[in-house]
Amino acid sequence: MPAPQDEPLVLPLGHPxxxxxxxxxxxxxxxxxxxxxxxxxxxDRATADVWALAHGLPDRVHGTPWTRAALRAAAGxxxxxxxxxxxxxxxxxxxxxxxxxxxxxxxQFARTHRVQSLLLGLGAPPDAPGADGIGLLGRPPLxxxxxxxxxxxxxxxxxxxxxxxxxxxxxxxxxxxxxxxxETDPAAVLDRLFRQLHTLLSGNAVYLDRSLAVADAARTSxxx
Amino acid sequence: xTSDAPALQVYPIGQLIGVRAVVDQFDVRxxxxxxxxxxxxxxxxxxxxxxxxHVPRPWTPAALAEQAAAVGxxxxxxxxxxxxxxxxxxxxxxxxxxxxxxxxxxxxxPLVVGLGNSAQAPDTYSVGLPGRPLAVLSAAAYDLFxxxxxxxxxxxxxxxxxxxxxRVGISxxxxxxxxxxxxxxxxxxxxxLTPNAVCLDTWAVD
Numbered sequence: 001m002p003a004p005q006d007e008p009l010v011l012p013l014g015h016p017x018x019x020x021x022x023x024x025x026x027x028x029x030x031x032x033x034x035x036x037x038x039x040x041x042x043x044d045r046a047t048a049d050v051w052a053l054a055h056g057l058p059d060r061v062h063g064t065p066w067t068r069a070a071l072r073a074a075a076g077x078x079x080x081x082x083x084x085x086x087x088x089x090x091x092x093x094x095x096x097x098x099x100x101x102x103x104x105x106x107x108q109f110a111r112t113h114r115v116q117s118l119l120l121g122l123g124a125p126p127d128a129p130g131a132d133g134i135g136l137l138g139r140p141p142l143x144x145x146x147x148x149x150x151x152x153x154x155x156x157x158x159x160x161x162x163x164x165x166x167x168x169x170x171x172x173x174x175x176x177x178x179x180x181x182x183e184t185d186p187a188a189v190l191d192r193l194f195r196q197l198h199t200l201l202s203g204n205a206v207y208l209d210r211s212l213a214v215a216d217a218a219r220t221s222x223x224x
Numbered sequence: 225x226t227s228d229a230p231a232l233q234v235y236p237i238g239q240l241i242g243v244r245a246v247v248d249q250f251d252v253r254x255x256x257x258x259x260x261x262x263x264x265x266x267x268x269x270x271x272x273x274x275x276x277x278h279v280p281r282p283w284t285p286a287a288l289a290e291q292a293a294a295v296g297x298x299x300x301x302x303x304x305x306x307x308x309x310x311x312x313x314x315x316x317x318x319x320x321x322x323x324x325x326x327x328x329x330x331x332x333x334p335l336v337v338g339l340g341n342s343a344q345a346p347d348t349y350s351v352g353l354p355g356r357p358l359a360v361l362s363a364a365a366y367d368l369f370x371x372x373x374x375x376x377x378x379x380x381x382x383x384x385x386x387x388x389x390x391r392v393g394i395s396x397x398x399x400x401x402x403x404x405x406x407x408x409x410x411x412x413x414x415x416x417l418t419p420n421a422v423c424l425d426t427w428a429v430d
Contacts, residue, residue, distance in 0.1 A: 015334070015337065015338070015370075016337040016338060017337070017338035017340060017370055018337070018338045018339040018340025018341075018349075018350070019340040019341070019342075020340055020341060021340075021341050021342060021343050021346045022346070023346055024343065024344070024345075024346050025343050025344075026343055026346075027343070028340070028343075031340070032338070032340065034338075034370050034371070037374065039370070052354075117239075118334065118335050118336060118337070119335055119336070119420075120239065120240040120241070120335070120420055121239075121240060121241035121242045121243070121251070122243050123242050123243040123244055123245075126246060136353075136419070136420055137240075137270075137420070142353070154241045154242070154253065158255075158256055158427055204336070204337055204353055204354070207337075212374075215374075
């Protein structure tokens with residue numbers, strides 16, 4: 001099993017639903033995220049910017065683990081104020097999770113959250129085998145990812161949780177002749193998925209959500 | 225059927241998840257199944273998403289055949305029949321039992337993000353990618369874009385949206401009638417399918 005990563009990754013949760021303007025000519029009243037059966041609101045632009053930056057910058061996420069430090073640097077360059085305070089607030093509201101791959105907390109996160117794929121699979125261009133594109137037809141890919149990450153994008157959303165997806169993908173790999181332990185050990189697969197997530201998140205190729213079981217429980221609890 | 229009856233329209237089902245054009249292979253996922261199509265069959269499936277000229281009109285098999293002929297795609301009727309038999313397209317007429325039947329066996333799943341409304345047009349909502357809107361929707365359609373995939377079928381989503389509208393006191397009969405919501409959505413769905421803002425999927429349909 002890979003060694004735990006010291007600094008947690010910053011993972012945004014939810015499907016973006018954009019700004020809401022209550023009347024013509026007015027600035028946005030708030031920004032909306034759909035998360036499980038809830039639609040939490042982000043009440044100021046800087047907080048919405050921090051949540052958006054938590055998805056990662058496409059030109060950095062391949063070489064830089066998207067941690068609070070990476071996010072702080074990106075926010076500083078973008079002129080977004082109060083990063084730590086706003087990020088703490090988002091974490092407290094369940095709109096961002098800080099997850100260190102390989103830890104028990106990462107496994108708990110994986111057991112309670114799922115991934116949803118967006119966009120289309122464009123495959124690898126002839127001039128760049130091994131770098132599969134995800135995007136829309138007729139446009140340059142919005143994400144270029146390793147084959148294992150592409151497979152995750154293709155299929156992981158069919159499982160109820162990230163944990164189940166890692167186990168399922170490991171089982172699929174085990175049926176492939178010549179697959180190594182890094183592909184057939186569910187814990188190793190989950191660890192790799194976490195470390196590659198921002199290559200998908202930063203291009204809006206996936207979003208993370210509560211598992212349906214968690215979402216339904218929260219809905220029942222709120223309704224009751 | 226009278227001339228006033230709603231026309232059967234073609235709706236694609238599935239998500240493109242892989243292209244290997246050099247070996248003439250286009251992979252479409254429907255539920256947990258993978259369908260590898262040739263370029264010609266993929267061409268028909270892609271055309272089923274809506275008019276290439278983006279002029280809204282009922283996307284009937286005849287309209288689709290015309291577009292296929294315009295690009296020199298041969299064997300259209302057989303290809304469409306095969307796609308339908310394989311569950312990659314469905315024929316339904318909005319406002320008729322065939323529409324309800326389709327809505328009960330698919331979910332509508334977003335493929336892009338919501339971009340909200342704007343200061344210039346607060347009554348309409350865009351979906352697409354940041355800085356790149358792909359379709360503009362009414363508030364009711366945007367609501368379905370946001371929530372429909374959480375339900376176990378598109379029909380359940382229309383029922384849920386109608387229940388919510390009634391609960392919050394919306395008096396518009398169109399918004400509180402699931403049949404009306406579904407008809408309105410299916411009448412206009414190709415405008416969302418053409419830019420791949422949503423897809424229809426059979427996964428997790430209950």
